[in-house]
Amino acid sequence: MIDAENLAKLYRDNLLSDVIPFWQRNAVDWTNGGYFTCLDRKGRVYDTDKFVWLQARQIWMFSMLYNKLEKRQEWLDVALAGAKFLEKHGRDAEGNWYFALNREGKPLVQPYNIFSDCFAAMAFGQLFQATGLSNHGNLGRDTFNNILKRRQNPKGKYAKGVPGTRNLKDFALPMILCNLVLELEHLLDAPLVTDTIQYGINEVMTTFYRPDERVILEAVNLDGSFSDSFEGRLVNPGHGLEAMWFMMDLAERSGDNELMKKAADITLQLMEYGWDRTHGGIFYFLDVEQKPLQQLEWDQKLWWVHIEALISLAKGYLHTGDERFSQWFSKLHDYTWAHFPDMEFGEWYGYLNRHGEVLLPSKGGKWKGCFHIPRGLYQLWKTMEAIAEKQRQLIIQDK
């Protein structure tokens, strides 16, 4: 039994009194536009490079709070500071999004990574809902269409694989498209939304999920078969767990009970699979055949893995009422709150070693910014409110 009311308060307070103020106070570059994400333990800027994933994600985050929570002008101002910077500097001549820019906005790293485009589309789709400005809407829609065009060869000329020898497809893109298409629904034709959702669900739940091994693979052969290679054997439990709450949201939206049940089941399977029974926490990477991995960081405990897993467990509990979710949730919640949040200087650590000790004291860098923690805190707050409401209904029924 989850104490949903108090947990809702905990997650809301951490979001609104700690994490969002941390980024609002420390990240915005009011001189050049955009955000600093390389923030040390105390929030001081230790590097000024601007990574497009994280620029876009912070625009999205502050726009989302403005749209869903409260029309605070200060939140919209933060979002616009990033948006102006990206509009001006973010794309190459073909409209592809660079991977990294310097402080002033000059491009540092070419658009080799289609997830820059995914997060940019997500950012401008959400921002458009706040501003109603056509340039924001157009940028979201055009970027989404460009992603669909690049989908078969997302790395383009920067792909290092030799075509023909081992052609794999990755889990990440269909998984993100499932979420992205909902973010942009108001900008897209209805059939495109339906088709993309159907494609995404099918890829995630049928192609990449392997019922025999009870895992989601990161890459498979183009025909969906298993590739016995480093890439093909790789499992990222947190990635699968994140996908499961995207699936539950889609199942709730369409009233698809079968999809809901399957996503909830896989959530439990991935927790069983990914949990470190010696030191606690969820491993970053595992090999499905228990072979040695290439990833030297395989045994580390990462912020986003843990908060994404909490969301799926909470939603699994909300939608099924199965106590296995509340048991896993409590165990993971306890581990997470004992290790990740920095009670002294705010926000959360990103990287722990296997033992749970802080590996890097920074609050942000090339990959960690204002995204998984605040998005997760918001999701957990709202899910706990829904659970609390259900619990109240049950008590009333009992009387």
Add this chain to the structure above:
Amino acid sequence: MIDAENLAKLYRDNLLSDVIPFWQRNAVDWTNGGYFTCLDRKGRVYDTDKFVWLQARQIWMFSMLYNKLEKRQEWLDVALAGAKFLEKHGRDAEGNWYFALNREGKPLVQPYNIFSDCFAAMAFGQLFQATGLSNHGNLGRDTFNNILKRRQNPKGKYAKGVPGTRNLKDFALPMILCNLVLELEHLLDAPLVTDTIQYGINEVMTTFYRPDERVILEAVNLDGSFSDSFEGRLVNPGHGLEAMWFMMDLAERSGDNELMKKAADITLQLMEYGWDRTHGGIFYFLDVEQKPLQQLEWDQKLWWVHIEALISLAKGYLHTGDERFSQWFSKLHDYTWAHFPDMEFGEWYGYLNRHGEVLLPSKGGKWKGCFHIPRGLYQLWKTMEAIAEKQRQLIIQDK
């Protein structure tokens, strides 16, 4: 005072009775040619991809033993099994070396990495000394010339950096050229050898070594100035330590006492800088401004770092007689032998966590093959013999 005679025996025995037999027994693919380097703790093949760095390095290793130690046909046969495979499958139409091939030799990963070419040149240069076959010599020389042609833009069309914003040059290439040019000396014109050595020494000892911070940087601006960026702040102590024995070998060859003294001094500085005072061992990566790193593996202890450092300390002791080298050598020798060699199944572990626990039990993979350990054991054996000889001379003089 180093017990050089017993250490010579220890390193020789580990080389000839353990490490070389391990690779000879487990690595050779007698069916397709080439070598398996993904070997688990017991030497069993867990993946069949063939990485060109490691193919070339094993050719070099067995050719070198054949040339320098003993004309054992079995060693030459191992070298030739790899050489035939690489000759047939290793290059694209322009003569650039692929990064990875599959078991049968079909290319998997494009020639984005010029170090494949460096190790191929080294392999065929050394093999030519064993076989005298012109195809081996030509391949070594042609590859070397191609490296020089590609030197200014080693990643070619696979470079992800946008030209003009932050143009850096890397330490790795000039460092390797210093060693490579000696490997190929018998195939090159004398002025090219002299010029390349001069260029390499100057880059390593003047451009990349920073006397104020007492470190060697991994990357600097094209004009040699410091780049305050993730790449520019990066220090890889083991990389610098490895370079120092290349420098000492060059200093010995030319009788350059000043270069010898500087290389020896920097060796001690890098040991002071890179040593983990809490858990022992040498860190993999550090940030020269003590800022958070991008490398999540920064605090791990790697096989090659430790054995390369032992070589530089041993050579430093041989050439200077300074007891600080023997003190550091003993400390590092004790750490290394307590943690890396696998006394049960042979060879050495590659990756330990910061605490010194085995992170991956495999003996080889994408980056670890038949190279640093056997080359290091050979270098340490021969250096210990030279130290023992000097010690005997001193005793005779004393009498």
